[in-house]
Amino acid sequence: MNRHYIFLLQFIAMKRMYVVLVLASVLSACIPDLPTEEFSSETNPALENYFAAFEREAALRGFDINLADHDLISTIDEIEEDGVAGTCHYNSQESNRITIDLSFWRSANTSTRELVVFHELGHCVLFRDHLEDENNQNTCLSIMNSGTSGCNVRYANNREYYLDELFSLD
Numbered sequence: 013m014n015r016h017y018i019f020l021l022q023f024i025a026m027k028r029m030y031v032v033l034v035l036a037s038v039l040s041a042c043i044p045d046l047p048t049e050e051f052s053s054e055t056n057p058a059l060e061n062y063f064a065a066f067e068r069e070a071a072l073r074g075f076d077i078n079l080a081d082h083d084l085i086s087t088i089d090e091i092e093e094d095g096v097a098g099t100c101h102y103n104s105q106e107s108n109r110i111t112i113d114l115s116f117w118r119s120a121n122t123s124t125r126e127l128v129v130f131h132e133l134g135h136c137v138l139f140r141d142h143l144e145d146e147n148n149q150n151t152c153l154s155i156m157n158s159g160t161s162g163c164n165v166r167y168a169n170n171r172e173y174y175l176d177e178l179f180s181l182d
Contacts (some may be wrong), residue, residue: 029044062129073179086110098128100135108136127167
């Protein structure tokens with residue numbers, strides 16, 4: 013074969029490769045970045061220790077709960093309704109959202125904060141409803157009571173009982 017003809021074929025092949033590389037780089041610039049995670053979890057840093065404690069307490073009772081899998085949004089903010097320390101909003105169309113009342117948070121001790129955070133996680137993660145049962149000493153029998161029945165939660169003295177009840181399947 014003629015040397016000039018081989019050179020011409022190589023030149024054409026290199027030119028095609030150049031065009032392909034340019035097209036590939038231009039087209040790849042138009043593809044949006046894919047998300048690196050399947051979910052977005054936003055947790056107020058003040059609640060992180062309580063969330064970790066919830067996961068540990070669940071594990072102690074045989075439940076494998078990773079709150080990051082629940083696409084949970086949590087905030088500490090003013091709740092307009094009087095006497096409400098926390099709320100949980102959940103449905104299948106958007107992220108579950110926990111709000112802890114700022115005024116409550118500022119005045120509550122660690123044990124009471126844990127009680128309210130665990131109660132709201134009971135709604136948003138365990139999908140527990142309110143349970144208003146009480147004993148004859150006017151003590152609430154569940155961490156999941158609404159607080160409107162008049163019974164008293166004696167959480168600090170009966171923490172293990174309330175956590176066992178929270179993670180029970182009944």
